[in-house]
Every structure is written in C-alpha cells, then in structure tokens.
Amino acid sequence: RSARTAPAALTPLADHVDPAWLPSEAFRALGSRRTVVCGTGALVDTVHGEVAWACGAFGGSVVRAEEPADDRPCDLLLHLGERLDAPEPLGDEGFTLVRRRGRTTVTAAGQRGLLYGLFHVVRLGEAAFGASRAREAHRPALASRMLDHWDNVAVHPVMGQVERGYAGGSLFWRDGRARGDLERVRTYGRLLAACGINAVAVNNVNVHATEAHLLTDRIGEVAEIAGALRPYGIRTQLSVTFAAPLVLGGLATADPLDEAVRAWWAEATGRVYAAIPDFGGYVVKADSEGQPGPFAYGRSHADGANLLADALAPYGGTVHWRAFVYDHRQDWRDRSTDRARAAYDHFVPLDGRFRDNAVLQVKHGPMDFQVREPVSPVIGAMPRTRLAVEVQATQEYTGQQRHVCALAPMWSQVLRWRPEGATGTSVGELARGGLVAVSNAGDDPYWTGHPLAQANLYTVGRLGWQPDADPFGLLDEWIDLTFTPARTEAPERLVAGLRAVLYRSWRTYEKYTAPLGVGFMVQPGHHYGPSVDGYEYSPWGTYHFADRDGVGVDRTRATGTGYAGQYAKPWAEVYESPDTCPDELLLFFHHVPYGHVLHSGRTVIQHIYDTHFEGVAEVEEARQVWASLVDLVEPARHTRVAERYEEQLRGAREWRDHINSYFFRKSGVPDAHGRRIH
Numbered sequence: 001r002s003a004r005t006a007p008a009a010l011t012p013l014a015d016h017v018d019p020a021w022l023p024s025e026a027f028r029a030l031g032s033r034r035t036v037v038c039g040t041g042a043l044v045d046t047v048h049g050e051v052a053w054a055c056g057a058f059g060g061s062v063v064r065a066e067e068p069a070d071d072r073p074c075d076l077l078l079h080l081g082e083r084l085d086a087p088e089p090l091g092d093e094g095f096t097l098v099r100r101r102g103r104t105t106v107t108a109a110g111q112r113g114l115l116y117g118l119f120h121v122v123r124l125g126e127a128a129f130g131a132s133r134a135r136e137a138h139r140p141a142l143a144s145r146m147l148d149h150w151d152n153v154a155v156h157p158v159m160g161q162v163e164r165g166y167a168g169g170s171l172f173w174r175d176g177r178a179r180g181d182l183e184r185v186r187t188y189g190r191l192l193a194a195c196g197i198n199a200v201a202v203n204n205v206n207v208h209a210t211e212a213h214l215l216t217d218r219i220g221e222v223a224e225i226a227g228a229l230r231p232y233g234i235r236t237q238l239s240v241t242f243a244a245p246l247v248l249g250g251l252a253t254a255d256p257l258d259e260a261v262r263a264w265w266a267e268a269t270g271r272v273y274a275a276i277p278d279f280g281g282y283v284v285k286a287d288s289e290g291q292p293g294p295f296a297y298g299r300s301h302a303d304g305a306n307l308l309a310d311a312l313a314p315y316g317g318t319v320h321w322r323a324f325v326y327d328h329r330q331d332w333r334d335r336s337t338d339r340a341r342a343a344y345d346h347f348v349p350l351d352g353r354f355r356d357n358a359v360l361q362v363k364h365g366p367m368d369f370q371v372r373e374p375v376s377p378v379i380g381a382m383p384r385t386r387l388a389v390e391v392q393a394t395q396e397y398t399g400q401q402r403h404v405c406a407l408a409p410m411w412s413q414v415l416r417w418r419p420e421g422a423t424g425t426s427v428g429e430l431a432r433g434g435l436v437a438v439s440n441a442g443d444d445p446y447w448t449g450h451p452l453a454q455a456n457l458y459t460v461g462r463l464g465w466q467p468d469a470d471p472f473g474l475l476d477e478w479i480d481l482t483f484t485p486a487r488t489e490a491p492e493r494l495v496a497g498l499r500a501v502l503y504r505s506w507r508t509y510e511k512y513t514a515p516l517g518v519g520f521m522v523q524p525g526h527h528y529g530p531s532v533d534g535y536e537y538s539p540w541g542t543y544h545f546a547d548r549d550g551v552g553v554d555r556t557r558a559t560g561t562g563y564a565g566q567y568a569k570p571w572a573e574v575y576e577s578p579d580t581c582p583d584e585l586l587l588f589f590h591h592v593p594y595g596h597v598l599h600s601g602r603t604v605i606q607h608i609y610d611t612h613f614e615g616v617a618e619v620e621e622a623r624q625v626w627a628s629l630v631d632l633v634e635p636a637r638h639t640r641v642a643e644r645y646e647e648q649l650r651g652a653r654e655w656r657d658h659i660n661s662y663f664f665r666k667s668g669v670p671d672a673h674g675r676r677i678h
C-alpha cells in the first residue's frame, strides 16, 4: 500500500526550509531496508508515510500488514501490538526495541510509542541494523513535554509578533489569523516528534485583546493548527486570559468562586472540545506583569487554577498555571522586598490545594531565565502539587540567537539538582507536571534564526524524555543527525569542530556577561547587550547593589532578605555563608567586598576582569573553529553562522568593556595583569 498521507518532507516547501535534525541523509539506513509496519490508526499512517518516503529516497521497501509474520523477510518490523513482554508497562508513548536474527523489531502499545520508536531507529542509523541488541525498553520520564510559543496573532506594537522571538515571525499566525498554508506547521510537528515534544501552546501567555478571542469565536483557527500537529502526536494548548468571562462573556466579574463565572468557563470549554476533541488544555499567566488574575477578587491562585481545572476535567484536559507572580512595581529603595522570594511566598502555602489536573508551571530559577541562577526553591517545597519546570529555549537573556549558547548543559544541571541534598529526589523526578520550554522557533528558514540554536530546541525535547541524559551526548546526537558527519570527508574534524563551538558556549557566554550569578545588567526593554545599571533604579526588582566597596545581593537569613532560608536545610546552609556558597552563585546570595577571595583563589574583582577577557578570547577561538569548517558545512548555513559570530564577537567585546570599566571605576582596583581597561 502506498502512503495515505505524504510526510512533510515530501512537499516543495522543504526546499526552502532547513531540514534541521531530519535531513534526508538521516533516513538512509532505514530507507534502504525492508520494513513491515503493523497496526492501524492515524499515527501508524504517519509512521508508514515516513518509511515509505524514506524508501522512495533510498531504494528500500515497505509493506503494511495486519499481523507480524515471522516468515516474511524484513529488516525492520514496526509493530503496534497489545502484548508487550517488557518488564514494566510502557504506556502510550513507550516502545521496545530488539534486534535478533537480522531483524530489528520495534513494538509499542500505543500509536505515539510507535512514532517515537521510528524516530529512535532514525537516530540510531546504521547501528539499528548492525549487531544483535538485547531488548531495550524506552519510555519518557516526563509525560508532558511542552513548548510554549509567545506568539501574538496581531503584531504587538512593542513586542512584535513573537514576544522575545529571535527567529522571524510566528509559525502559526500570519496576517492576523492562522496561516492558511499549514504545511510549515506540519513540518514543525514532525521535527518536534523526532525530539520527543508532545504538546504545544500556540499563543503568548500575555493574552492581548485579539488573542483572547481564540478561546471562543476564533477557536476554529486553533483547531486548524491542532489538525496540522496531530499526525505527529502533538496536543495543542491555548493561553487564555483570566478575565475571559469579562472581556468575552460580558459578565460583570471573573471571580473564580462566582457561579456564573464557573458556568461560563464550563460552557466555553465544552465548545473548545467540540472543535478540538484532543485539546490539551489551558496555559495561564495570572496576576503577573499586568495580566489579570484572582487577586482582584481576593481569591487565591489555587482558586483561580481550580476554576479552570474543573472546566477542563470532564474532557481530560490540564491547566498549566504559571508561578511567575511577583511585584513588578517595586520601589528600588526598598531593600526588604526580594523578587527572588516571590514565587515561594505566593505558592508554597497553597501546596495540596490544587486539583490533580492543575499543573503549577515554575520557572527553573527564582528570577527570570538568567545565564546563572540557583534552582527555584519552589521545586521541592510543594510535594502535594504537580509541578512543571519551565525553561527558556528562546535566548532572551542568553544572546538572542545572535550568540551561540547551547543551553542543554545548564538545563541538565537544573534537572539533576537535588533540593533535599545529595540523597534526595532530583528536579527531573519532581517535575511530575512535565518540562515546558519557551520555544525559540519562528518562520525563519533555519527555524531558530541562528542555525546552531536548533540544538537548544532539539535537546530540550530530549531532556523532557530523559531528564538525566548526558547533555553533551544529546548535543552529539543533534550533531550526528543534523550534519550527518559520517557522510563527509573529514567526519572527525567536523564533529570535533562542532563540539568545540557548542560544548562550552554557555560558560563562555556567562564569562563575558553578568558575573557570579548577579544577573541582568542588560539593556532595559529588549534585553540585548550590556547596561550594568540599566535596571538598577527601576521597579523590576533586579538589582546588583554595586558601590565603591563591593557588589551582590544579600539574600541570607542572618542579614539579608531571607531568601536563602527558602531552601531545605542542606542547601539553606550552603547558600547562607559566603564560605560555602558556590563561586558561580556568590553574588546572587551575598554582597561582598571586591577583595573577597573566591574558592578559586581569585578575588571577586580579579575574577570579573579575568573572565571577561577569557570570554572574549573564547568567542574569538570559536569563531576561528567555525571558519575552519568552511569546507565541511553547507555554504548557506556556514555563512549564516559566520555572520552571527561577527556580531557575537562585537557583542562580547562590548560586554567585556562595559563590565570591566564599570567595576574598575567603582572599585579603583587595577587589573593584576595590567590589561587595557577603559
């Protein structure tokens, strides 16, 4: 039988859009073999379509069968079957893989599992068809692996179409409505399935007037997008405004305990499910940065979240309620208010009061996606609440996709961290509500603006599947799929070069920007480039308190804001004293003199100078390494990255000179090595 639905890669659009981690070459091993696909259903059709396409490209063959037959000669059997001899149930998304007697068999109980099994075979390449392999069971550690798109339907006067977007316009919305040609969305879904993402929220958490209507009279457009993502096992979620009963329903209140309000949400949600039967649920940013919320009615955030959870419950939907609640109109003179404390202070007292289908979505750090933050103390402090950890793939504070900053090593550190100390549970295990990433993709031909930023999108999905995966191993996977080095003349040089530019890029970025965990120091508004005091006298609660004697925020219990006391004992003690606090977080937790000696043996001021010179030198090196790969990388991609390296280098020098000059002028302490400081 031929493919019922052509995979996205078949369409002409694919010529203009980068194939990212699914280039044709990645399908060679699979596509040159004989495959049998067993099972029925829409996603099995997708699987079959993928294999059929690959066989068309590489000369293999594929048949569909009702039942697997042992005597049918084949190299690969993709089998949707009820019976699984796996040690534990694999659920709808898991699969087993075994290779014996020259045949590789992928078995899944659910259609999604078969799809993930297929992409696993693609990842393995020739290795899937080599030596025998004992049966391996694969299943995602986290059931929900979601991308949040901060996309506006109508172009916003300040934020543009994609808030904090650095990859062109929206993948979903164009000219004020859902884009007519959904092929690009389908291709996106395919890429996401191949890295393990299973949910996408299609609009900005800041829900403006136009976007509010997606919930009601414009739900049909959301349904169109959902239809394009569904063949790849991706559920659609919608960001909604808490004020919807007022702004859409004409009610006089949005009070979560008001009966009319509850009835309104129940009815609106019923209509959503009539349009999208497998709708995932809502995402809500409430009482945050000007968005409406339950505080206006004297109600708690549990009341707010439960209102929506109850409306979604009959249909199996989930509300993702964000914990990013803080005072963004703070008085900078007030040293007692600490934005870092806010999420814990608001939400921890509510532990145990959220419905089962309410997920509290917590940013990984207490502030806001800085290059270095401690892990949020909320994670670990709410055992009776389903928590999701939110990370930011879009590089708002990490170079805006003009700088290379591979974030998997940072995310991995977060996910492996143990709030109770060495023997406790890890963040990855505590994230029962899943992993959420703010997407870095847009309608740019390379998806992510900077071609190397694709690695962040890929690895975040893979970390959701396996939070304790080795982040460098995941970067290698991305390199292997995207660049298929095995097909080049100098595979070792290519891989070594890509590793050199990616592996340490996050640390490099940290070196030339805000030091020792102090954060921000960015230009206000757009957040690109340095401005040491840009937020120092602002209402946003992001300060460094540098003066002529020292720098940093005293967040100790003894003399500071008490934030360090929000951690469980082992960490509260570690962070409380500058003697035990890790160097990289010193200025997050302590205000210290410039002469304070770090564990590294350097003073704080000398550390600042040294790391800023080093950071720029590392960018210069990375740029050279990239230049040396010119003969091994497709010209257009090489050029785009090379151009961005010029900007990264300019930006890194700018950061170095701002920071070094600022601290030299404040402190009067010269650089021990006599380098040029302005």
Ligand code: GCW
Residues within 6 Å of the ligand: 150, 163, 164, 205, 206, 285, 324, 368, 369, 396
């Ligand atoms: O980091 C900040 C961004 C805002 C964003 C907010 C949030 C969508 O600067 O643009 O708003 O976080 O996470 O809600």
